[in-house]
Every structure is written in structure tokens, then in C-alpha cells.
Amino acid sequence: MFIETCIAPVNIALIKYWGKRDEELILPINDSLSVTLSTDEMCAKTTAAAASSFKRHIMWLNGEEVPFEQNPRAMRCLKEIQQLALAKEQLKFPIEWKLHIVSRNNFPTAAGLASSAAGYACLVYALAHLYGVQKEELTAIARQGSGSACRSLYGGFVRWHMGKSNDGTDSIALPVAPCEHWQDLHVLILVVNDARKKTSSTKGMQLAVETSDLIKYRAQYCVPQRTAAIVDAIKKHDFAKLAEITMRDSNQFHAIALDTYPPCVYMNDVSHAIVEFVHAFNKAVGEVKLAYTFDAGPNACLYLLERDVSIVLAAIKNSFPNDAEQSVEYVKGIPIACDIGENNGFNGNATLPINNKNLFKYIIHTRIGKGPQRLGKSESLLDSSNGLPLNN
Amino acid sequence: MFIETCIAPVNIALIKYWGKRDEELILPINDSLSVTLSTDEMCAKTTAAAASSFKRHIMWLNGEEVPFEQNPRAMRCLKEIQQLALAKEQLKFPIEWKLHIVSRNNFPTAAGLASSAAGYACLVYALAHLYGVQKEELTAIARQGSGSACRSLYGGFVRWHMGKSNDGTDSIALPVAPCEHWQDLHVLILVVNDARKKTSSTKGMQLAVETSDLIKYRAQYCVPQRTAAIVDAIKKHDFAKLAEITMRDSNQFHAIALDTYPPCVYMNDVSHAIVEFVHAFNKAVGEVKLAYTFDAGPNACLYLLERDVSIVLAAIKNSFPNDAEQSVEYVKGIPIACDIGENNGFNGNATLPINNKNLFKYIIHTRIGKGPQRLGKSESLLDSSNGLPLNN
Numbered sequence: 001m002f003i004e005t006c007i008a009p010v011n012i013a014l015i016k017y018w019g020k021r022d023e024e025l026i027l028p029i030n031d032s033l034s035v036t037l038s039t040d041e042m043c044a045k046t047t048a049a050a051a052s053s054f055k056r057h058i059m060w061l062n063g064e065e066v067p068f069e070q071n072p073r074a075m076r077c078l079k080e081i082q083q084l085a086l087a088k089e090q091l092k093f094p095i096e097w098k099l100h101i102v103s104r105n106n107f108p109t110a111a112g113l114a115s116s117a118a119g120y121a122c123l124v125y126a127l128a129h130l131y132g133v134q135k136e137e138l139t140a141i142a143r144q145g146s147g148s149a150c151r152s153l154y155g156g157f158v159r160w161h162m163g164k165s166n167d168g169t170d171s172i173a174l175p176v177a178p179c180e181h182w183q184d185l186h187v188l189i190l191v192v193n194d195a196r197k198k199t200s201s202t203k204g205m206q207l208a209v210e211t212s213d214l215i216k217y218r219a220q221y222c223v224p225q226r227t228a229a230i231v232d233a234i235k236k237h238d239f240a241k242l243a244e245i246t247m248r249d250s251n252q253f254h255a256i257a258l259d260t261y262p263p264c265v266y267m268n269d270v271s272h273a274i275v276e277f278v279h280a281f282n283k284a285v286g287e288v289k290l291a292y293t294f295d296a297g298p299n300a301c302l303y304l305l306e307r308d309v310s311i312v313l314a315a316i317k318n319s320f321p322n323d324a325e326q327s328v329e330y331v332k333g334i335p336i337a338c339d340i341g342e343n344n345g346f347n348g349n350a351t352l353p354i355n356n357k358n359l360f361k362y363i364i365h366t367r368i369g370k371g372p373q374r375l376g377k378s379e380s381l382l383d384s385s386n387g388l389p390l391n392n
Numbered sequence: 393m394f395i396e397t398c399i400a401p402v403n404i405a406l407i408k409y410w411g412k413r414d415e416e417l418i419l420p421i422n423d424s425l426s427v428t429l430s431t432d433e434m435c436a437k438t439t440a441a442a443a444s445s446f447k448r449h450i451m452w453l454n455g456e457e458v459p460f461e462q463n464p465r466a467m468r469c470l471k472e473i474q475q476l477a478l479a480k481e482q483l484k485f486p487i488e489w490k491l492h493i494v495s496r497n498n499f500p501t502a503a504g505l506a507s508s509a510a511g512y513a514c515l516v517y518a519l520a521h522l523y524g525v526q527k528e529e530l531t532a533i534a535r536q537g538s539g540s541a542c543r544s545l546y547g548g549f550v551r552w553h554m555g556k557s558n559d560g561t562d563s564i565a566l567p568v569a570p571c572e573h574w575q576d577l578h579v580l581i582l583v584v585n586d587a588r589k590k591t592s593s594t595k596g597m598q599l600a601v602e603t604s605d606l607i608k609y610r611a612q613y614c615v616p617q618r619t620a621a622i623v624d625a626i627k628k629h630d631f632a633k634l635a636e637i638t639m640r641d642s643n644q645f646h647a648i649a650l651d652t653y654p655p656c657v658y659m660n661d662v663s664h665a666i667v668e669f670v671h672a673f674n675k676a677v678g679e680v681k682l683a684y685t686f687d688a689g690p691n692a693c694l695y696l697l698e699r700d701v702s703i704v705l706a707a708i709k710n711s712f713p714n715d716a717e718q719s720v721e722y723v724k725g726i727p728i729a730c731d732i733g734e735n736n737g738f739n740g741n742a743t744l745p746i747n748n749k750n751l752f753k754y755i756i757h758t759r760i761g762k763g764p765q766r767l768g769k770s771e772s773l774l775d776s777s778n779g780l781p782l783n784n
Contacts, residue, residue, distance in 0.1 A: 255647035
């Protein structure tokens with residue numbers, strides 16, 4: 001039995017991917033750019049095993065068996081990896097051998113984070129190691145699993161180039177800067193209480209391309225300018241510029257969703273209260289220290305520098321009072337050195353809006369991080385004696 | 393003492409006005425098109441009087457004295473009317489005479505309806521009668537009080553042509569079709585409970601012109617196409633087409649507001665629940681019978697045909713339960729012949745979302761209506777014996 005275990009990170013876009021020019025190959029209508037988050041707080045973990053005794057491909061996701069052979073996107077990723085292996089003529093085991101794959105996300109689905117991006121990146125990365133093709137270009141393969149998965153194959157700042165060719169071979173992700181370039185870039189994810197059913201991203205972007213008059217203008221004119229400007233801001237460590245472009249692009253993505261017919265609404269009143277808070281906070285400190293971005297859901301992802309984490313958390317506590325805030329579980333992830341109950345020298349709280357209580361479920365504190373990693377055998381999710389998932 | 397009393401209607405745009413190319417003259421960046429609502433349910437009423445004994449211009453609005461001579465927009469309207477009168481050389485009284493003006497809206501400010509449009513239309517119409525220039529082109533004058541006021545000077549469907557000249561003389565409203573053309577076009581205004589402070593329209597559109605990348609594309613490409621298409625739908629009594637264009641344009645206006653930096657958010661979760669309801673209702677009946685539009689606030693204005701009012705109200709009652717619904721005051725305006733508690737033959741309620749209770753304050757039922765009207769002396773808001781407001 002051949003076994004590989006890997007982890008892959010979540011990524012959060014600063015310049016949003018919204019709209020495909022090819023539904024099957026998952027080719028986007030514009031470039032996008034993301035920050036890879038540290039796998040210490042959030043990651044997908046996948047063990048892939050091949051054995052002559054396996055009767056069919058089986059996948060267990062978060063403890064439950066899920067269709068794999070019937071999942072065209074997953075099968076496409078596998079086929080592409082197998083083709084790379086065949087082309088290299090260095091097969092460790094017969095190509096016909098079936099696979100058992102166990103995958104888990106170590107973050108709650110409730111976080112509304114793009115778990116499919118980390119998941120497909122991890123699947124492709126694990127399969128690439130299993131078939132011995134880990135040094136090949138893998139992002140175009142991960143892209144065919146879930147578009148933004150291609151960006152989770154690198155750490156730091158990553159740009160997904162939309163490409164021009166119809167076969168998608170040039171629609172690949174490339175690193176803009178590694179995480180070491182901007183080590184103190186931290187992230188707070190505000191997980192919002194929400195019940196409304198939302199249109200899926202796949203359906204939402206399809207409808208947007210079909211019905212929004214504004215989306216073409218965004219893709220052709222706005223995004224190229226923004227992408228160039230944010231790459232420049234990253235190179236120069238210009239946080240204020242990075243923050244402004246990030247916020248504008250988040251707003252524009254949601255504007256496009258609203259210009260869709262029927263409209264897609266992903267942010268709710270709490271999301272908008274966070275937006276208002278961030279602008280009020282930046283005004284109070286007289287400087288852009290905090291940026292928001294929202295994906296296809298109500299949860300906020302805030303970017304900030306490490307040195308500002310404590311005053312921002314104190315201001316959040318003031319503006320968004322929460323009965324759970326004394327609980328160790330309310331702020332998850334990287335521990336905060338100081339008591340978030342203190343103002344930490346920030347005296348602008350009086351100028352910030354006070355919201356109703358308990359609008360957030362919890363907060364995750366994390367940071368920019370590395371790309372996927374290969375783990376040792378002791379980390380396997382699969383019992384090598386029987387090829388079944390371990391109960392760990 | 394010379395006295396004139398007039399009423400003027402509210403108008404609700406189907407194609408939205410958002411963005412000025414000249415802040416002072418109030419010249420818009422695109423055409424807009426509205427429906428004038430019946431003055432039976434909502435109107436502004438204004439009495440304007442001139443007398444040699446008046447020491448200064450005084451205005452009372454909704455029972456309170458408000459600055460008039462210090463209000464540049466109001467003074468500009470007065471000056472323009474006076475210039476028309478001087479040009480005609482038919483003055484009934486010396487141009488130096490001061491005015492007393494009493495104005496009231498018969499609808500609550502809480503309705504969040506554009507009271508300034510009806511108010512300025514009424515002011516200009518009353519002044520025009522006072523100075524004997526009522527037959528002149530008045531819309532370009534009302535426009536300088538409040539942009540959309542120019543559309544309240546006609547009944548039925550009204551188009552405000554943006555014009556091209558820098559002096560604004562061609563930025564005027566013209567009727568598209570009188571209210572008799574589509575007598576059974578009815579309106580339900582859903583007044584939503586809301587607390588959030590919103591950016592004013594004036595400020596919001598100024599920020600949008602300054603910061604939105606998408607607004608120019610909307611003004612130059614989307615609006616001209618939509619306006620032509622909706623004029624065509626009006627001529628043909630094509631309700632489904634009118635409804636779709638209206639909904640798309642409302643959504644696009646709010647998309648532009650969101651693409652503004654910092655973003656302007658006028659709709660709230662309840663507004664979006666209404667949007668969802670309208671699309672679900674149309675799907676359930678298999679036909680577009682209902683359209684929403686939202687101005688710079690959370691309240692919905694629904695367009696529908698008279699024959700559908702009862703099933704729509706029954707469906708609203710089902711989807712938006714309200715403790716006040718038994719009260720006669722919950723549905724104001726045109727009485728509904730049938731009990732809104734009944735389903736009235738509509739059996740699609742099961743497919744509609746059920747929302748939390750008491751999301752609306754009340755509902756106003758009204759219809760398409762006529763332009764401003766001159767009233768008799770018995771309707772005066774001013775005591776002709778002392779020139780002061782009557783307490784009626």
C-alpha cells in the first residue's frame with residue numbers, strides 16, 4: 001500500500017474571482033489575488049492511499065463517505081494527475097490501482113470559509129505525491145476541482161492568472177510574494193450568526209455572467225487596474241493601499257452579485273455593521289489600519305498588522321458586545337497576549353457605533369502562511385492495515 | 393393679499409436617478425423615469441401668499457417654521473419663478489412683496505418616501521400660480537429645488553431627460569403617458585421597521601460619482617437601453633417587461649451604492665427578504681405579476697395590477713406575519729374589497745418563505761395618479777386675515 005498525507009491552507013481573496021468563461025474547465029473572466037492563511041489555525045488534511053486490494057475509489061470527507069467516482073470534478077483531478085504520472089513513465093504502482101482517500105477540515109463548516117479550495121488543493125497535492133508528480137505544475141489541475149483551489153497551492157500572496165487559451169493550460173496560479181515577505185500580516189475572521197439560505201457560488205457566478213450588465217466592465221477594466229495596484233502595494237508593504245483596494249474589491253464583488261437577476265445577496269445587516277465599524281475605526285485612528293473582505297457569505301475577514309490586533313479586538317468588543325467573550329472559545333487561533341477587555345491605549349471607542357449583543361458566533365485569529373505541506377506517516381488519517389479511516 | 397393653494401404628488405422612479413454632473417444646477421448623469429402616485433393617498437400641499445405687509449419670506453413646513461431665505465434651493469426656485477413673471481410683464485403685485493408659505497405632507501416622514509420631490513414640485517407649482525406663470529415650463533425650476541421634483545409636475549409616467557447643455561435648460565421632465573393610459577397600475581408601499589442612519593441621497597450620489605468605477609458604465613450604457621425598453625413596455629402595457637426592468641434597475645442602483653467608497657447601504661435584511669418574496673411569488677404564479685423598487689432607504693415600493701392586489705396582500709400576510717394586521721391602520725390608502733386574511737384563490741403560499749413577525753410598520757395601498765392640482769380658497773393652509781398658518 002502506498003500512502004501520502006498532506007495539509008493545505010485556506011486562502012482569502014483580496015481581488016475576487018467571480019464569473020467563469022468556461023464552466024467545465026473552470027476558467028475565470030478575470031485574474032484574482034489572495035492571501036494564504038496559516039495552516040496552524042485552519043487547514044484541510046488529506047491521506048490518499050493506493051493498494052491492489054482496493055475495489056473502487058472511495059472518499060471519506062469529515063468522517064462520512066462521499067461519492068468520488070460520481071464526482072466529475074474530483075475524478076478530473078485524479079485523471080490529470082495520472083496523466084502526468086504516465087507521461088513521466090515513473091509509476092510506483094500500476095495506474096489501475098484504486099484509491100482510498102480520507103479528508104478532513106480542521107475548521108467548522110459554519111465558518112463559511114471556502115473549504116472546497118483547501119480541500120481540492122490538498123487532494124491534488126496528496127495525489128501528486130502519491131503518483132510522484134509533485135514537482136509538476138499542479139495549479140491548473142486543482143483549478144478544475146474548485147477554481148480558487150489553485151491559489152491554495154502556494155503560501156503568501158498568490159495570483160491566479162485567468163489565462164487566454166481555451167484549454168486552460170495558462171490559467172494557473174503563481175506566487176506574488178511568499179509569506180516571509182509580510183510576516184506580520186494578521187487576519188481576524190468574524191463568524192456571524194446567520195440563518196438565510198444563500199445561492200451557491202457556482203450558481204451565483206453563473207447567473208452573474210448571464211444577467212449582470214456590470215460584470216463585464218468589472219472584469220475588463222476594474223480588475224486589471226486593481227490587480228496591478230495591489231501587487232505594487234504588496235511589494236512596497238503599503239498596508240493602507242492594500243486595505244483600500246481590498247475593501248473596494250469586496251464591495252464591488254457584492255455589487256455585481258446584487259446586479260445579478262434575480263439578485264444574489266451574501267452580506268447581511270451584521271456584515272454591513274462590520275463594514276461601518278471598520279470605516280469608523282480607521283477614521284478614529286486617523287489611518288487605514290484595518291480592511292474587510294467578504295466572500296459569498298456574511299462572515300467578515302479582517303486584515304490588519306500584528307501590532308494592531310489588540311486594539312482592534314478591544315474596539316470590536318466595544319462595538320459588538322458578546323456574552324461569549326469571556327469564554328476562551330470566543331477568540332480562537334493565535335492567542336492574544338493582552339486582555340481584550342482593555343482599551344490598550346485606544347481611546348476612540350466613543351466614536352464607534354455600538355451594535356446589538358451577540359451578533360458573532362466567534363472570532364478566529366490567524367495570519368498569512370505557507371502553502372501545502374507533506375506530513376509523515378504518523379499523521380495518516382488512514383489505517384494502513386485495513387485501508388480504512390482511522391478514528392482519530 | 394394674493395393666495396394660492398396647490399397639491400402635488402409623490403413619484404417613484406422605475407429607472408433611478410443617481411449621480412449629478414452639476415451639483416448646483418442639479419443636472420443628472422442619466423435620464424430617469426417614474427410613476428406619479430395618486431394624490432388621494434399621498435401628497436404635499438402648499439399655500440403661498442404675497443402681501444405688502446409681510447416683512448420677510450417665511451415658510452412653515454409640517455407645522456414648524458423653517459429657514460427659507462437661508463435655503464439656497466428654495467430661494468433659487470422663487471427667483472426663477474419671479475424672473476418668468478418679470479419676463480411676461482404681467483405682475484399682479486410688486487415683485488418686492490414678501491411671501492408666507494405653508495406646506496404640509498399628508499404622509500408620514502417615516503414612510504421614507506421622497507417628500508422633498510413632492511414638496512418642491514408643490515412649492516414651484518403654487519408659486520407659479522401666485523405669479524401667474526403656471527403655463528410656462530416649470531420642471532427645470534422644480535429640478536433646482538430637488539432633482540426628482542421635476543418628475544412630480546406631471547401625472548402618469550414621467551421621464552426626466554438629463555439634457556446636454558451646461559445651463560440645464562434642456563434638463564426637463566416630460567410626460568411619457570398620462571395616468572389614464574394605465575389606470576389599473578397599483579402600488580403597495582411596505583414601510584419597514586428600521587433604525588440605521590443612512591447616508592443622505594445628496595451625499596450618497598456625490599460619493600458614488602467620485603468613487604464608483606461602475607457608475608459611468610451604468611449611466612452611459614445601461615440606463616439608455618433600459619429607458620428605451622421601459623418606454624416601449626409602457627406603450628404596450630407589457631407589465632412583465634416593465635416589472636423586470638424596474639427590478640433590475642432598482643438592484644443596479646443599490647449595486648452602485650455598494651460600489652461607492654465607503655459603501656452606501658440603503659436596503660436592509662427586511663428589504664432583501666421582500667426581494668426574495670417577490671421573486672418567489674412570481675415563480676409560484678408562473679408569471680411576473682409583481683415588481684419591487686427601493687429608493688435610498690429600506691422601504692419597498694411594489695408595482696402590480698389592480699386585479700392582483702388581493703392575492704398579493706394575502707401572500708404578503710402569509711410571508712410577513714404581523715400582529716398589527718387586524719388593525720384598520722395596517723393597510724392604509726385605497727380600501728381592499730376582500731379580506732386579506734383569505735388566500736383569494738392563490739394556493740402557492742406553501743412555496744413562499746415565512747419571515748419573522750412584525751417586520752413592517754404598515755402598508756400603503758395606492759395607484760398611479762395625476763399631476764399637481766390647484767385648490768380653492770377653502771383649502772388654504774393660511775389665515776388670510778393675519779397671514780399665519782391655520783391650525784387645521
